[in-house]
Amino acid sequence: MKKRAVLSVSDKSGIVEFAKELEALGYEIVSTGGTARAIRDAGVKVTGVSDITGFPECLDGRVKTLHPKIHAGILAMRNNPEHMKQIEELGVTPIDIVAINLYPFKQTILKDGVTLAEAIENIDIGGPTMIRAAAKNWQDVAVIVDPKDYKTVIDELKANGEVSKETKFRLAGKVFEHTAQYDALIADYLRKQRGDSPFADSLTLTFEKVQDMRYGENPHQKAAFYREIGKADNVLSAAKQLHGKELSYNNINDANGALDVIKEFGYDTPVAVAVKHANPCGVATGADIHEAYLRAYEADPVSIFGGIVALNREVDAATAEEMAKIFLEIIIAPSFSKEALEILTKKKNIRLLELPNLAKANAKGTLDMKKVAGGLLVQELDTELLNEEDIKCVTKRQPTAKELEDLKFAWKIVKHTKSNGIALAKDNQTVGIGPGQTNRITALELAIKYGGDKVKGSVMASDAFFPFSDCVEAAQKAGITAIIQPGGSIRDEDSIKAADEAGIAMLFTGMRHFKH
Known part of the structure; x- marks a missing residue:
């Protein structure tokens, strides 16, 4: 029996090449909408979903894949004789590969000026249903939601004629991670649209990995850094690293402490903040950023060594010359002059982070979280100073x-x-x-x-x-x-x-x- 693959993706990275490889391996390609057009335009033969279901797309494309001819083909267990007998009687062909990623809900809500109607229209219905079905039947169906997995699937098909069970099980797990994040984003967006309290009876959070860390607070602890999904441009995860080795777990925690302090001052006056072990150790204002840094250094020249410095003005050559005299882990600033970069990049290990909006205050209602054994403490971030x-x-x-x-x-x-x-x-x-x-x-x-x-x-x-x-x-x-x-x-x-x-x-x- 000819193998069948269903391809329908929002992110079309690599999909044409994937379809060509599958066709060369003897797969029938089933697709719809923009994915079908892209594949056909590349010369790959495509069977339309409507050709299989015998039912036309309707409701502006809202209904197309929600049909027994599709879902029975995905969910039929090959080692279950009764399943195989039923789909044969119903004229359903098994589906062996499902490659789907969902409507771009996250990208939509992050756009400026997006309306509620636009956001709702980008909630995928058929896609999550199909990939969840395929993941449930992982022993028989390879399901792909990440374009980076196309190569692994093709390599295994070429080498062994099938995708290994280990790979199919891993891909199934990625599906539920994908849909869990997708639904969490939708729920969070709708809660904010309603103006509901963030302290819901059931709290589901979603973050995206920025990087794996070499280790955590100590070398024997594994760690990773995750980014909150949103448009915040005044947080550490939005910074651009210009120089130096990767940030460590402690670097990130301490740098966040420096940003917390500098936000109290905004941009009204030049200020320099030195932090060690997440605590401020030297803070000062000045007529310019050079003077502010010198005064912050003089406040505690011992503790600043190996610390982190945040500034609310561009780092100029004079300030860079002074900073280069001691060992600093990180310098965070809105920008660095060309001359300052030439001076500071001579120091191999110093990290230079550019964050134009670092002194912009955090939005009210931002949540602050602390993990405790067996639970999570959640509160509003302390954005007040005094009345x-x-x-x-x-x-x-x-x-x-x-x-x-x-x-x-x-x-x-x-x-x-x-x-x-x-x-x-x-x-x-x-x-x-x-x-x-x-x-x-x-x-x-x-x-x-x-x-x-x-x-x-x-x-x-x-x-x-x-x-x-x-x-x-x-x-x-x-x-x-x-x-x-x-x-x-x-x-x-x-x-x-x-x-x-x-x-x-x-x-x-x-x-x-x-x-x-």
């Missing part, structure tokens, strides 16, 4: 205009410092940062230790309230002049009293920024 109308001075002394400016600067930094976190700042430059401690006084003591003599005259930001007055007392001893914190402790009055006695100005924001 100006909620800021309250709780001490007798009001902060000066300069202190207020530095307090707001420090608040941007401490928001992205692991809890318990403390940030000290002066003149729009970090002085000392104490991240990720199990108690707040130790975080402050670390920040004071890092800052040394520079701490005197600085201001302090704390990501959460003070449960005791000890932080205020330590601040007084170090020469810190003003404090910003959320407030809300049952012992706030103790801290306020200590601040008044020390002549320290203290602001409550009413907004906490835990980061675990």
Whole structure:
């Protein structure tokens, strides 16, 4: 009996060559629509789906393959005598190969200005039905949804006269991955169109692999990096790597931390952010990006070594010269001048990432996720900083205009410092940062230790309230002049009293920024 293959693809990469190879191997090619035209135009004989079903395409092509003559041919189990007897009586020819990829729903919804009607029209019905049927009957049918698999199928047919069961089983698995992602995208798009809460009773997520990693956090852990499907142009997965070896797992995690901080500043003033182990270690503004980088470096010249630097201005030659003096893992910027690239690319291992919109704020409603054993924590991303109308001075002394400016600067930094976190700042430059401690006084003591003599005259930001007055007392001893914190402790009055006695100005924001 002549073998039969059904080909109907949205992505026509390699389909003509695949059809020619199948024809040469004695397969009857069944197709429809644009795929049939492309194959016929290449000189391959094509049998139309309607010629098999005896039923014309209708409803603008919405109904063409949903017919027993097609689906019985796909689903008939060859080792089941009753199945084979039934399809013979019904005049159904078995289908041995199904090569289908689906209407371009993802590409459609990513286009600017797409309407709901256009999106709905690009929801495939017949395609998923056929490939799922073929995958269910994988022992008898080779089903292909990825053009990269055409060669494997042809090579096995030429070598063995059939596709191996191992390959057919693998291809069947790809079908369900393909349809699961397809349906997840549709469900997510429709949920957003309705304006429903993202916290649905059943949550299905879909991502696309960007790359396999050499390893994860440690060399004994395997890892990969996946991209969220969407149009975000201010995220790490949208960056263009200009130089250096592949990003590692830790590189990506730390670089994301640098982007989080720089988004707090936008493009209003030149700013440089240095990050180490996902925590900011040196942040500063400047009259230009060169000065901003120098001040970020001077904030903590020890921790920045081997770190990641993000800038919200083009890297120029002068800045590149300074950066080249130390070892940096990654530099992320909107762009690099030709001269800067010539300087920095002389360093073999440094990664240079270009991301024009890196300082653009994340959209409200963006989800933040954290995997835990046996579950997933999902929350809205913390895109707030503070509400100006909620800021309250709780001490007798009001902060000066300069202190207020530095307090707001420090608040941007401490928001992205692991809890318990403390940030000290002066003149729009970090002085000392104490991240990720199990108690707040130790975080402050670390920040004071890092800052040394520079701490005197600085201001302090704390990501959460003070449960005791000890932080205020330590601040007084170090020469810190003003404090910003959320407030809300049952012992706030103790801290306020200590601040008044020390002549320290203290602001409550009413907004906490835990980061675990």
